[in-house]
Amino acid sequence: MIKLESNINTSNQEFLNNKQEYLKIIEVFKQRLAQTQSGGTPEAVLKHKQRGKLLARERISLLIDAHTPFLELSALAAFGQKNDAFPSAGIVTGIGVIHGRETVVIANDATVKGGTYMKETIKKHVRAQEIALENHLPCVYLVDSGGAFLPEQDTVFPDKYDFGRFFFNQAQLSAKGIAQIAIVMGSCTAGGAYVPAMCDETIIVRNQGTIFIGGPPLVKAATGEEVSAEELGGAVVHTSISGVADHIAENDEHALMICRNIFETLKVTHRQKLDCKEIEEPLYDARELYGFAPINLKKPIDAKEIIARLVDGSKFHEFKEQYAPTIVTGFAHIKGFPVGIIANNGVIFSETALKAAHFIELCTQRKVPLIFLQNITGFIVGKEYEHKGIARDGAKMVHAVATANVPKFTVVVGGSFGAGNYAMAGRAFEPRLLFMWPNAKISVMGGEQAANVLITVKKEQLTAQGKTLSQTDEEQLRKQILDKYELEGSAYYSTSRLWDDGIIDPAETRNYLALGISMSLNKPFPEPNNGVFRM
Numbered sequence: 001m002i003k004l005e006s007n008i009n010t011s012n013q014e015f016l017n018n019k020q021e022y023l024k025i026i027e028v029f030k031q032r033l034a035q036t037q038s039g040g041t042p043e044a045v046l047k048h049k050q051r052g053k054l055l056a057r058e059r060i061s062l063l064i065d066a067h068t069p070f071l072e073l074s075a076l077a078a079f080g081q082k083n084d085a086f087p088s089a090g091i092v093t094g095i096g097v098i099h100g101r102e103t104v105v106i107a108n109d110a111t112v113k114g115g116t117y118m119k120e121t122i123k124k125h126v127r128a129q130e131i132a133l134e135n136h137l138p139c140v141y142l143v144d145s146g147g148a149f150l151p152e153q154d155t156v157f158p159d160k161y162d163f164g165r166f167f168f169n170q171a172q173l174s175a176k177g178i179a180q181i182a183i184v185m186g187s188c189t190a191g192g193a194y195v196p197a198m199c200d201e202t203i204i205v206r207n208q209g210t211i212f213i214g215g216p217p218l219v220k221a222a223t224g225e226e227v228s229a230e231e232l233g234g235a236v237v238h239t240s241i242s243g244v245a246d247h248i249a250e251n252d253e254h255a256l257m258i259c260r261n262i263f264e265t266l267k268v269t270h271r272q273k274l275d276c277k278e279i280e281e282p283l284y285d286a287r288e289l290y291g292f293a294p295i296n297l298k299k300p301i302d303a304k305e306i307i308a309r310l311v312d313g314s315k316f317h318e319f320k321e322q323y324a325p326t327i328v329t330g331f332a333h334i335k336g337f338p339v340g341i342i343a344n345n346g347v348i349f350s351e352t353a354l355k356a357a358h359f360i361e362l363c364t365q366r367k368v369p370l371i372f373l374q375n376i377t378g379f380i381v382g383k384e385y386e387h388k389g390i391a392r393d394g395a396k397m398v399h400a401v402a403t404a405n406v407p408k409f410t411v412v413v414g415g416s417f418g419a420g421n422y423a424m425a426g427r428a429f430e431p432r433l434l435f436m437w438p439n440a441k442i443s444v445m446g447g448e449q450a451a452n453v454l455i456t457v458k459k460e461q462l463t464a465q466g467k468t469l470s471q472t473d474e475e476q477l478r479k480q481i482l483d484k485y486e487l488e489g490s491a492y493y494s495t496s497r498l499w500d501d502g503i504i505d506p507a508e509t510r511n512y513l514a515l516g517i518s519m520s521l522n523k524p525f526p527e528p529n530n531g532v533f534r535m
């Protein structure tokens, strides 16, 4: 493979200015992350600790193998919503390694509104289970939750992907032989009781964990019976009378150890084999990405400069280098794993879409995971291009992306606008993981374009009524739309609503992608659906 040579001058003023600005963006990101990961209010954290309980993230670090990373997902879920009363949406999810096995961990944070589930909590839980299903990863549920956040029952209870979906998913996962293990480390009330009850194997902590369909106040109101929580559904009841749980633990640490022991008994699974190489560091420092990562999306950046800082030895075997240069396609390795990379290098024309579709087919035939680096304003517009059938050629790319049956991973490095988002494996196209850089922007179109479209529509409406739009009204409308798009297009807005799996530091992209690829190998890749159509 050819080594990419960077044309970036790291001492040039433009690079230094961008880097200085970008370091501020990183600083804000890290502050927000640290604040969020500290969990609920200091009072709630203190109360939790005084009860002898470990915090959600402490539990996870004892559960997973020592010195292995935990790939936390959507840490900033619910950020900026509901007065930030739900840090991380009150639940920690991610992928960690237990006895060498990549596992999805779903841990309630009881310091956040008693670990109850609001809309984003539900979305995060369901998304983690989806990742388990797509990649055949066992699940561990660290349960410590008051169940549904009752004031907002209409957004958490009845719909297809609401609370009930947890149990449907558990049954589906278990039926596919994907282990489901729960540790009841606190409250587990009402519908929540089904999380441990639906698991293959369940552990409960003495004098701490409780499982009941209706808690003591509800029982009293319904039947008049007075009963303590422990008598109704504590650890002794469930491990010696009801049989709802299988193992009793003395405390959090003991429970986590029992869970690790269970992992030693799980069945052996077969991983997809890839032609892996020795790991090599890229020739260029990943932190150089700060010097040209697009803060101003109008400024074009050379996709190969990003690739040179992500792939092993900065080695890249480019496909169709001379053809349709607004997309860069080629093979490389990331931490030894072979990958096919598709990176935007400008707007998508017909030939761009065809080149990408052809390359996707090569990757599916060769069983090589696909990485999409999104920085896309969209498809080319205009009469010439419509006449040439941009919609038909674009559809070929979208079709190839949708049906590619190798794992896909998407990183939004700049803009993600319009149908470009779809063609580049946006959320709807089921990449195994999708990350945003903190500078990234996502919306149906750019704010300025949206403002121009809406002003044109308004003017045409008024003209039809014999009226005109005043300059002041036009400016006011423009400002309203620009402000709205600026807010809603931000990576924080996206990650808060789980349109992605998290915001990541660009310098960490390589690590996230390697962990993602490794995780995806737990489910062998199916055979390709068709041959390679030369477009």
Ligand code: COA
Residues within 6 Å of the ligand: 110, 112, 113, 114, 115, 116, 145, 146, 147, 148, 149, 150, 151, 187, 189, 190, 191, 215
């Ligand atoms: N819906 C909405 N808010 C809830 C809640 C629920 N189901 N359960 C707890 N909360 C809130 C509390 O109002 C409190 O909010 P605040 O911090 O703004 O004051 C916070 O969560 C912590 O609750 P608190 O009772 O002080 O904490 P705790 O650790 O002593 O007890 C629970 C936590 C979950 C065991 C307890 O609150 C409880 O039993 N809740 C009801 C559970 C239930 O019946 N759920 C039915 C779901 S279908």
